[in-house]
Amino acid sequence: MTIKKKFPILLLFVCSGFSLGVAQKVSVVSPRVEMQENPLGIDRKDPHFSWQLKSGMNDVQQTGYEIQMGTDLQGLKRGNNLMWQSGLVSSDHMQVGYQGSPLQSGKEYYWRVRVHTNCGESHWSAVQRFTTGLLHDTDWVAKWIGEDAMSNPGESQTELHTRLAARYLRKDFQASSHVSRATLYISGLGYYQAFLNGKCVSEDLLTPSITFYSETVYYNTYDVTRLVHGGDNALGVILGNGRYFWVRGSGMEGFGLPRLLAQLVIEYADGTKKIIASDETWKVTSKGPIVANNEFDDEEYDMRKELSGWNVSGYNDAAWKNADIMSVPCKRLRAQPCPSVAVMERLRPLSVTRLASGKVLIDMGQNMVGRLNASFQGKEGQKVIMRFAELINPDSTLYVANLRTAQATDVFTPAADGRFSWAPVFVYHGFRYVEIDSIEGRPDTDDFVGEVMYDKMKCTGDFETSNAVVNQIFKNAYWGIRGNYHNMPTDCPQRDERHGWLGDRATGCWGESFMFDNALLYRKWLQDIEESQREDGVVSAVSPRFWTIYSGDVTWPSVYILAAEMLYRHYGDTTAIVRHYDSMKCWVEYICQNSMKDGLVVRDEWGDWCMPPESPELIHSQDPLRKTDGAILGSTTFYGLLYKMMEFARLTGHPEDVDNYRTHAEVLKKAYNKRFFNYETAQYGNNSVTGNLLSLRYGLVPEGYEQRVFQNVVDKTEKDCKGHVSAGVVGIQHLMRGLTEYGRKDLAYKIVTNTDYPSWGYMIEKGATTIWELWNGDTAAPDMNSANHVMLLGDLLIWYYENLAGIKNAEESVGFRHIEMKPCFPDGLSYVKASYQSVSGEIASHWSRTGKEFSWEVTIPANCSATVYLPIALHPEKPEAVRAHSIKRAGEYWVVELGSGDYRFQSKI
Known part of the structure; x- marks a missing residue:
């Protein structure tokens, strides 16, 4: 287009090149079952299949799909003996439920998908495999076994610090x-490590996933074909205590002594099977080298007690006891x-x-979560003691308070x-720090490796800006979040909580x-929450409920509904909503009947926690x-x-409930404004930022008063809090987005970007490499301050992606099928470069402005x-x-x- 002298503008849409051949214009990528690639041991009878599309063309739209599934790989490729052949289904959906013949226990299945689009038909996807678990209780012949005695509890046992040696079992x-x-x-x-013929069956750690064990226990499934050989074999398992045995002698739930359930199914070429199942013929000892293990305290390994060859065939286990049959837990x-925890970095x-x-x-150099893999020079019988801490004192000793x-x-x-x-x-x-006593020689950095451990999941987002503080906060959040993914999203990874x-x-x-691709973790956690629910509907503020806290408030348990909504909106996954709807309804009814008075939610336990x-x-x-x-807090939420x-x-499919919820909402809104809203000052309650902000964000403000209420938020933030964080953990969930949506992106x-108290930048200035529990954790109560918490992030990361990068799932969209790209372009920021691997594919946004040039890809x-949304201030002329x-x-x-594709906007102002 013509370049004008005064306001030269240029807009280019750059489209990727076309592929040759109709079937090559679109390909199917990332086919998954239950959001996993090639999963083992699925025990759902109606698993969900999903995929993404990839194309070098613009404006590609799926018009239909075909799925084939069978039990034979070659048969599937030939299209023979299929259990499910969907035929061409006219649909743009990329997530569908299984609709074939009933699945069988312990079977191996193969499947593939191809799609039809407005640009042509794809090839069949790569064939994916999945296996089913044991779908029926009768499929299990194994028994729970262990050592039903407190033998070898270890020295220094106290009422608080429990000690129990690991159990070793073999067959x-x-x-x-x-x-x-x-x-x-x-x-x-609580945890196990399994070996077949001396080889560890998996890189998984701390398995199975933590639950409230008296309700549900999980089992894992492993393909161990490569480890079984003709002739003599041996299956060996070490049992650790985890959270099944009492982590603390008081104050936390415990369930009993460690126990094992194992069933090895060997299928032969002639169609016969052999099952090796845990029973009383197995052998057990607690006299091995792991003489104590406690998740909060320590693992103690005494090399003098090693059982050389215990997990291979031919080992002499005559001194071991026959395993005890243990109760079903x-x-x-x-x-x-x-996914299980693993070493991820x-x-x-x-x-x-x-x-x-x-x-x-x-x-x-980084506050991390995991373990130390150490190489060192030691002396016979002299204990090498490794102590861990996040912080150190000025004299280089560990700070452990x-x-x-x-x-x-x-x-x-x-x-x-x-x-x-x-x-x-x-x-x-x-x-971050490890103090080691009693090692010889001159150790150096090559002798130690910090192994970062968290639930196996892919990183889905990249984010970078021109501001170093913004970038470091993102990095600190990244380390903090993954460090607190351990079978559940935890509050902290280091102390006794x-x-x-x-x-x-x-x-x-x-x-x-x-x-992070955290859908499966949160789907699992919602099950934990339901299992923490009391019969009357109230849920524990801690789930799984190792601490049982039935407070009956709203703000903390709100995650039950909010996380289910996140799974639906961000991942297109309705599973959690369908599975837990009755439980959620029960909780809502509990609140209405027990926590409300005169139309308002009056019960609240924690307040706007950690208000600076x-x-x-x-x-x-x-x-x-x-x-x-x-x-x-309770009423707005x-x-x-x-x-x-x-x-x-x-x-x-419960339309009969809609009117009931609406009626409760209408009554609440009327009562709320009557009780708390001052029509003269446009203030809620005592005019706190959180009170005004929540009222705005949830739509409770009477029509016409919105801007005045928002001005109170701004005035309190700028004057009383001097332009710093002005809300606690409830209000901060809406602070950044609320300010931006009402026109104060600058604030x-x-x-x-603040670096003085209270701010995320202040933590960085004080050397933090993760997010603190307290804004002033270095001055108010260092002994209370976890240096690795994430609750103070509030809605910051959402703001990063939605408001800085412009990657937002549109209001009525599910799974990012329609994206709202509306960055706020704050002054002082010259570029943002972000990408997000959504369930529908990669979304990217990279904008920059230098001098009089603006670019956005x-x-x-x-x-x-x-x-x-392209700001006219950055692009005065209508784009072509x-x-x-x-x-x-x-x-x-x-x-x-x-529509879909790669585009670039450019202008010169």
């Missing part, structure tokens, strides 16, 4: 040489529905220093002088889902004007949840569309676009409707 068996498939179904409580035994230390005391201090009663100490005892390598099996620690506090993730789960106090020396604010009335429950009722940007996945569905002017924006 010799024979197999023929014509094995076609071997599958191990196994659960060991749970109401339900289910296949584990989410390895770090070398920043420094290794020999201190004047003779001890060695390791600085990982914030660990509370967690001892965070691992111990290795050499059997002889020499060099050893060791890492614990049944513990993990939150740490590590619980699934509901309130920490009410909005956090949405921001986290931009960073007016003085850095205070733990909690003493200023009554900073504190929000609990009835405001519950009002929003009632409207979400209306949507859930429609989705699950939101100031809050995120966007990527929209195939079978998706986007509404792009290739293949835009429409372009119109609306207020301060050019609104451009686009």
Whole structure:
């Protein structure tokens, strides 16, 4: 187009090249079952299949799909003997439920999909495999076994710090040489590590996933065909205590002594099967080298007690006892529905220093979660003691007061002088620093590896800006979030807590889902929440309920509904809503009957937790004007949840419930404004930022008063809080988005880039590499401050992606099928570069402005569309676009409707 001299503008839409051949224009990628690639041991009878489309063309739309599935790989490729052949289904859906013949237990299935689009037909996808678990209780012949005695509890047992040695179990068996498939179904409580012929069956750690064990226990499924050989074989298992045995002698739930359930199914080429199942013929001992293991305290390994060859055939186990039959621990035994913990990254230390005391201090350079894999020179019988901490004192000793009663100490005892390598099996620690006593020689950084452990999941988001503080906050959040993914989203990874506090993730789960493929973790956690529910409907504020806290409030349990909504909106997954609707309805009815008075939710337990106090020396604010009335917190939150429950009722086929929820909402709104709203000042309650902001964001403000209420939010933030964080953990879930949506992106940007108290930047200035529990954790109560919490992030990560990058699931969209791209372009920020691997494909946004030049590149996945808001201030002339569905002017924006593809906007002002 013509370049004008005064306001030269250029807009280019750059489209990727076309592929040759109709079938090559579109391909199917990432086919998955139950959101997993090639999963083993699915125990759902109606699993969901999903896929994405990839194309070099623009505006690709799926018009139909075909799925084929069978039990024979070659038969599937020929199209023979299929269990499910959908035929061509006219649909743009990329997630569908299974509709074939009933699935059978322990079977191997193969499937593939191809799609039809407006640009042609794809090839068949790569063939994917999945296996079913044991679908019926009668499929199990194994028994729960263990050592039903407190033998060898270890020394220094106290009422608080429990100690119990690991159990070692083994079974010799024979197999023929014509094995076609071997599958191990196994659960060991609290944790287990399994070996077949001396080889570990998996890289999974801390299995099975934590549950409230008296309700549900999970088992894992492993394909061990490669490990079974003709002749003599041996299956060996180490049982750790995990959270099944009492982690603490008091104050936390415990369930009993460790126990094992194992069933190895060997299928031969002639069609016969052999089953090796845990029973009383197995042998057990607790006299092995892991003499103690406690998730909060330590793992102690005594090399002098090693049982050489115990997990291979031919070992002499005459001194071992026959295993005891143990009681069934749970109401339900289910296949584990989410990935296990594993080592996901390895770090070398920043420094290794020999201190004047003779001890060695390791600085990982990053507050991390996992374990230390150490190589060192040791002396016979001399304990090598490794202590872990997040912080150090000025004299280079460890600061451990914030660990509370967690001892965070691992111990290795050499059997002889020499060099050893060791890492614990049944513990993990939150740490940056490690102090090691009693190692010889001159250790250096090559001798130690920090193994980062969290639930196996892909990183889905990249984010970078021109501002170093914004970037470091993102990095700190990344390390904090994954460090707190351990079978549940925990509050902290280092002290004697590590619980699934509901309130920490009410909005956090949405921001986290931009960073990590966390759908299976949260789907599993919602099951934990339901299993924490009392018969009358109230749920525990901690789930699984190792601490049982039935407070009957709304703000913390709101995550039950909000996380289910996140799974639906971000992942297109209705499973959680359907599965838990009755339970959620029961909870809503409990609140209506027990926590409400005169139309308002009056019960509140935690308040607007961690509202930044007016003085850095205070733990909690003493200023009554900073504190929000609990009835405001509960009523606003519950009002929003009632409207979400209306949507859930429609989705699950319960239209009869919609009017009931609406009636409760209307009564609440009327009572709320009558009680709390001052029509003269447009203030709610005591005019706290949280009270006003929640009222705005949830739609409770009377029509015409919105801007005045918002101005009170701004005035309080700018004047009383001097342009800093002005809300606690409830209000901060809406702070950044609320400020931006009502026109104060500048204030939101100031809050995120502040480096003085209270701010995320202040934590960075003080050396934090994760997110603190307290805004003033260095001055108010360091012994209370976890240096690795994520609850203070609020809606920050959502704001990063939706408001800075412009990657937002549109209001009525599910699974990012329609994207709203409306960055706020704050002054002071010269570029944002972000991408998100959504369930529908990669979405990318990269905008920059330097001098008089502006550029914005966007990527929209195939079978998706986007509404792009291009500020007229950055692009005064109407853009001329290739293949835009429409372009119109609306207020301060050019609104451009686009289909899938890669596009670039450029202008010179």
